[in-house]
Amino acid sequence: MLIQLKNIIKSYDNGGVVTNVLKGINLSVAEGEFVAIMGPSGSGKSTMMHIIGFLDRPTTGDYLFDNVDTKNFSDDDLARIRNERIGFVFQSFNLLPRTTVLDNVALPLQYSSKKGDAQARAKSALEAVGLGHRLDFMSNQISGGQKQRVAIARALVCDPKVIFADEPTGNLDSKSGSTVMHILERLNNEGKTIILVTHDTSVAMHAKRIVTIRDGDIVADEAVAEAERLHSKEEEEA
Numbered sequence: 001m002l003i004q005l006k007n008i009i010k011s012y013d014n015g016g017v018v019t020n021v022l023k024g025i026n027l028s029v030a031e032g033e034f035v036a037i038m039g040p041s042g043s044g045k046s047t048m049m050h051i052i053g054f055l056d057r058p059t060t061g062d063y064l065f066d067n068v069d070t071k072n073f074s075d076d077d078l079a080r081i082r083n084e085r086i087g088f089v090f091q092s093f094n095l096l097p098r099t100t101v102l103d104n105v106a107l108p109l110q111y112s113s114k115k116g117d118a119q120a121r122a123k124s125a126l127e128a129v130g131l132g133h134r135l136d137f138m139s140n141q142i143s144g145g146q147k148q149r150v151a152i153a154r155a156l157v158c159d160p161k162v163i164f165a166d167e168p169t170g171n172l173d174s175k176s177g178s179t180v181m182h183i184l185e186r187l188n189n190e191g192k193t194i195i196l197v198t199h200d201t202s203v204a205m206h207a208k209r210i211v212t213i214r215d216g217d218i219v220a221d222e223a224v225a226e227a228e229r230l231h232s233k234e235e236e237e238a
Contacts, residue, residue, distance in 0.1 A: 001028050001029070001030055001031075001064070001067065002029055002030060002031040002033075002065070002066055002161065002162065002193055003027070003028065003029040003052060003063075003064075003065060003162070003195075004027075004028050004062075004063070004064040004067075005025050005026060005027040005028075005048075005051075005052070005061065005062075005063055006026060006061055006062040006063075006064070007024050007025070007026060007060070007061045007062070008022055008024070008025040008026075008027075008048075008051060008058045008060075008061035008062075008063065009022055009023060009024055009025075009058060009059050009060045009061050010022040010044075010047055010051065010056070010058050010059050011059045020216060021044050021047045021216055022044050022047055022048060022051075022058070022216045023215075023216040023217050024061070024217070025044075025048060025061070025213075025216075025217075025218060026218070027048075027211065027218065027221075029162075029193065029195065030193075031161070031193055032188070032191055032192075032193055033193055033194075033208065033209060034184075034185070034188040034193075034194040034196070034206075034207045034208045034209070035194070035195050035196070035207055035208070035209045035210075035211060036196045036197075036198060036203070036204035036205075036206075036207035036209070036210045036211070037049065037195065037196065037197045037198075037211050037212075037213060038198060038199065038201070038204050038210055038211070038212045038213070039199070039212060039213040039214055040199065040214065041199070043213045043214050043215065043216070044213050044215070044216040045197050045213050046166065046197060048213065049164055049166060049195065049197045051063065052164070052195065053082070053086055053088065053164045054070070054073075054078040054081055054082050054086065055082070065081070065085075066085075066161065083108060083111050083112050083158060084112055084113065084158050084160070085158075085160050085161045085162070086160050086161065086162055086163075086164065087154075087155025087156060087158065087160040087162070087163040087164070088155055088163075088164050088165075088166070089148070089151050089152055089155050089163065089164070089165040089166070089168045090151065090166050090167075090168075091166060091167040091168065091170035091171055092171065093139075093144075093147040093148060093150070093151050093171075094151065095139040095147055095150060095151065095154075096139060097138070097139055097140040098138055098139075098140065099138065099139060100135065100136055100137065100138060100139070101126065101131065101134050101135055101136070101137050101138075101139055101142065101150050102119065102122050102123065102126065102135040102136065103122075104139050104150055104154060105122040105125055105126055105150060105153045105154045105157050106118040106119060106121070106122035106157065107154065108154060108157055108158050109121060109122070109157060109158065112158050121157055122153070122157055123135060125153035125154070125156045125157045126150070126153045128153065128156060129149040129150075129152050129153045129156075129183055130149065130183075131146060131149055131150060131153065134146065134150075143176070144171055144172050144173075144176060145172055145173070145175070145176025145177075145179055145180065148168060148169075148171075148172060148176070148180050149179070149180065149183065151168075152168075152180070152183055152184070152187075156187070160192075161193060162192070162193040162194070162195060163184070163187065163192055163193070163194050163195070164195050164196075164197075165184060165194065165195070165196045165197070166197045167197060167198055167199070168180055168181075168184070168196070168198075169181065169198070169200065169203055177203070181203060181206045182206075184196070184206065185206055188208075194207070204224075205224060207224060208223065208224050209221070209222070209223050209224060210222055210224055
């Protein structure tokens with residue numbers, strides 16, 4: 001099992017007032033799955049993704065990544081996992097504005113043991129998302145949809161085990177959003193594990209499994225039938 005959360009609790013203490021954001025989460029994700037995490041604002045879905053993505057630590061509970069208990073991992077261990085085994089795609093793109101598309105994608109390789117030919121790896125990742133013709137453009141010279149595709153290429157460049165996408169279509173029009181989701185679907189079909197956080201049901205329907213969280217608890221965990229996924233795509237493209 002790639003990801004196992006066992007009774008994960010996340011609490012914040014503000015001057016003696018304790019707020020429980022996650023209240024005992026149990027979740028398993030196998031390698032190669034495409035899972036959407038849904039829930040309203042304040043439900044805890046982003047907190048859960050931050051813990052799964054090693055951007056935060058749980059207050060209590062066990063997190064096994066690739067069958068290894070992460071409880072005693074140092075900050076350096078977590079940074080190495082984030083760089084080499086996890087790719088992130090955020091709603092706000094997080095690109096360097098006066099830097100070329102190619103250099104934005106190559107940036108994670110500066111901190112990776114997988115350097116190789118960084119420029120060649122970055123070019124290959126950009127070609128995989130259909131942007132091989134935009135290598136020398138500055139990231140502030142391309143559209144929002146293209147920026148998100150650059151962000152996906154940057155997430156891919158270190159060949160991660162899993163890609164986390166946090167509201168990846170939130171700043172995009174419907175056509176650009178659909179393009180981004182089809183790229184994530186293709187990557188999943190090629191074997192990448194995808195974990196998507198969204199509040200949009202039509203976006204979640206691109207996944208093969210939907211986990212719903214509310215008030216810090218998982219309230220539903222359901223497979224998405226292929227017929228439902230195809231119907232959703234037809235409605236989206238109509």
